[in-house]
Amino acid sequence: MITVLPQVTALPGVTANPLTGVVNMLSLSFIQYALIAGTAVALLSGLVGYFVVLRGQVFAGDALSHVAYAGALAALAAGIDLRLGLFAATIAIGVALGVLGGRGAADDVIIGTTFAWVLGLGVFFLAIYTTRAATSNSAANVNVLFGSIFGISPAAATTAAWVALGLIMVLLVIARPLLFASLDPAVAAARGVPVRLLGPLFLAIVGATAAEASQIVGALLLFGLMAAPAAAAQRLTDRPWRALGLSAALTVAAMWAGIALSYAAPALPPSFTILAIAAAEYALAALASRRGSSRNHPHLSPATAAHTI
Template structure:
C-alpha cells in the first residue's frame, strides 16, 4: 500500500489535517461552537465554487472566503464568540450564495473539462493530491497545530469561564477571533480530505469521544488528536483494501463508530456503578431504639 505514491500523499496530508482537526475540534466541543464549524464547512464549499466560477484555484476561495466569513461572524458575536442566531443567519445566506455560484460555475466553467470539481469539493479527493499539494496541505495543518498548542492554556481558561478570564487579563475577544481563524483554516484544509459536507464529523466525533474518555483537558486534547489521526489511517487503509469504499466515508465511519463505542462504554459503566450502589440503598437499617414515654421519664426521675 505504501509503495503507491498517491497513498503516500494521502497519508501525509491526512495525518496532518487530522491532527489539526482533533486539536481544534476539542475546543469546538468545549466551547459549544460545533454549529460554527458546520456553518464554516458550507462557507468552504461556497468559497471554492466562487473561485472556480471566477476561473481561479479553488484553494484561494477556500481559505480567503472562509477566514473572512469567520472574522465577520466573530465581529457580530459577543467577545468574538458568535451565537446561534448569528451563525444561523450566516449559514442560510452562505447556502444561498453556494447555489448561485454552483449554477454560475456549471453554466460557464463545466465545459472546460473540470466539471467534477464541485463534487470533489463536496466529498473530498484525498487520493488525488499531488506531491506538492500534499506537502503544502501538511505544512498549513502543522502551523494550525502549533498555534493551537501555543494558545491552549489561555484558550482553555477563556472557554471554561470567559468572565473570570477577562477579569484576570486574558484577551478573551482576541482569542475568540484567533480561534475562529483556526477553525476556518481547518475547515478549508479538511475539505480536501473528507469534503465540505463531512468536515463536521472529523471535527466533532473524535473530540466528543475524547471528552467521554477523560475529564482532564490536556489529556482529552491529546486523545482527540489521536482518535482523529487513527480514524484517517484506518479509513485510508480500508478504502485502499476495499476499492468501492470512498475514503471520506471510511474515515467518518471509523470516527463515528469510535464515538458510539465510548458512549456505549459510558452507559455500561454507569449501570455497573448503579448496580453496586443499589444494594447499599436497599440494605436493612438497624432497629431504632424506642423513645422513652413520658411516664417512663417520670418514673426514672422518681
C-alpha cells in the same frame, strides 16, 4: 492542487496476507501522499475539534464547512486557485462570526443567518461555474463536496502538511488561555485573558481548518472529522489536556484506518470510510462512558479546571 486519479479496476497491493497488504499499500505513491496530507489534517482537526466541542461551537463549525464549499465554488467561478477561495472565505467568515457574536463567541442567530446566506451564495456560484465550465463542472463539484484524498498531488500533500503544522503551532500557542476562556470566560476575563480577541482568532483557525480539511474529506463531510473524535474524547475523560491529546489521536486513527479500509475495499470512498470510523469511535466512547457512569469518577468543574490550567 487536487488532481483526479485515473479509474482503477483493481489494486495490485490487495492480498490475503494482511502484513503483505500493508507493505504493498505503503509502497504506492498515492497512498503515501494521502497519508502525509491526511495525518497532518487529522492532527489539526482533532486539536481544533476538541475546542469546538468544549466551547459549544458545533453549529459555527458546521456553518464554516458550508462556507468552505461556497468559497471553493466562488474561486472556481472566478477562474482562480480553489484554495484561495477556500481559505479567504472560511477565515473571513470565522472572524466575522466571532466579532459579531459578542464576547468572542459566535451567536446562534448570526450563525444561522450566515449559514442561509452562504448556502445561497454557494448555489449562485455553482450556477455561474456550471454556465462557464459545463464540461468539467461535475467532477470539480464532486471533489469540492466529498474530497479527493487519493488524488492529491505531491505538491498539494506537502503544502497541506506545512499549512496544518503552522495552524497547529498557532493553536498550541493560544491553547492555555483558550482553554481557560472556554471553561470559565468570566473568570478568565477577570484575570486578564483577552477573551474577546481569542474568540475571533479561534474561529479563524476553525475556518482555516475547514478549508484545509475540505481538500481531504470534502466540504460536506469535514465537520464530522472535527466533531466526532473530539466528542468521543470528551466522553472518555474529563481532564482537558488528556482529552485534547486523545482527540488528536482518535482523529489520526480514523484517518489511517479509513484510508486502509478504502484501499482494501475500493468500492468504498475514502471520505466515507474515514467519517464512518470517526462516528464509530464516538459510538464506542458513548457506550463505554455509559458503562462507567455507575462508577464514581470525580468531575472536573470549571472552577477546579481553572486552577489546573
